[in-house]
Amino acid sequence: MTIRLAPSILSADFADLGREVAAVERGGADLIHVDVMDGHFVPNITIGPPVVRAIKRVATVPLDVHLMIEEPDRYLDDFIDAGAAMVSVHVEVLPHLHRTIGAIKSRGVKAGVVLNPSTPVVAIENVAGDVDFVLVMSVNPGFGGQAFIGRSLDKIRSVRAMLDAAGNAAPVEVDGGIDLQNVAVVVAAGAEILVAGQAVFGGRQPEQAARALKDAAVSAMMSRARA
Numbered sequence: 001m002t003i004r005l006a007p008s009i010l011s012a013d014f015a016d017l018g019r020e021v022a023a024v025e026r027g028g029a030d031l032i033h034v035d036v037m038d039g040h041f042v043p044n045i046t047i048g049p050p051v052v053r054a055i056k057r058v059a060t061v062p063l064d065v066h067l068m069i070e071e072p073d074r075y076l077d078d079f080i081d082a083g084a085a086m087v088s089v090h091v092e093v094l095p096h097l098h099r100t101i102g103a104i105k106s107r108g109v110k111a112g113v114v115l116n117p118s119t120p121v122v123a124i125e126n127v128a129g130d131v132d133f134v135l136v137m138s139v140n141p142g143f144g145g146q147a148f149i150g151r152s153l154d155k156i157r158s159v160r161a162m163l164d165a166a167g168n169a170a171p172v173e174v175d176g177g178i179d180l181q182n183v184a185v186v187v188a189a190g191a192e193i194l195v196a197g198q199a200v201f202g203g204r205q206p207e208q209a210a211r212a213l214k215d216a217a218v219s220a221m222m223s224r225a226r227a
């Protein structure tokens, strides 16, 4: 089990993304989580491929691109060409999920599937052997700074069990409301990739905040390994 911290730039200073990315990398960020929203699938609009391309120029860690958009198939190549190393798509918008996963992987990029809080785990059962990671939303997507939905812990355990049953060691990623108070239980439930926006960029010291969150997650992982 390897813990990776993926700060979400949604809560960063968009006028100073280069400095924000560098700060969290110094603080131990393993990935940069990029939230793409289209104003249709979620009630908010954020960024597109040109901004991903700009972040790619300055980031030294891989970009984890979370597509909260309808018809993601139409935009996969654009985001991959812009520099995404991981692309995740929501199962709620994809009738042909298996094909989409194949399309992402065929570009040499890690393919992830995302479950909204109200989407049952069984929705990914038939692709559990195919995915490179599963993203469990622990808030309803659309905005940063929302409260963690406690029931997500059970879902993390269920997804982990489903991947294990499929013989797939792919990590579970968790996104939404993660902070210093709950990061240990999230890791104990089986999450390995931790997205955090507000908890990292909400204060004035993203480097220190990233480091504190990563340290807490790694300690929780070591206690889990000992248990």
Ligand code: DX5
Pocket: 008, 010, 011, 033, 035, 066, 139, 140, 141, 142, 143, 144, 145, 146, 175, 176, 177, 178, 195, 196, 197, 198, 199
């Ligand atoms: C929510 C986004 C998240 C969000 C996380 O729609 O997918 O990545 O930015 O931010 P926090 O950690 O503030 O909940």
Ligand code: ZN
Pocket: 008, 033, 034, 035, 066, 175, 195
């Ligand atoms: Zn996200």
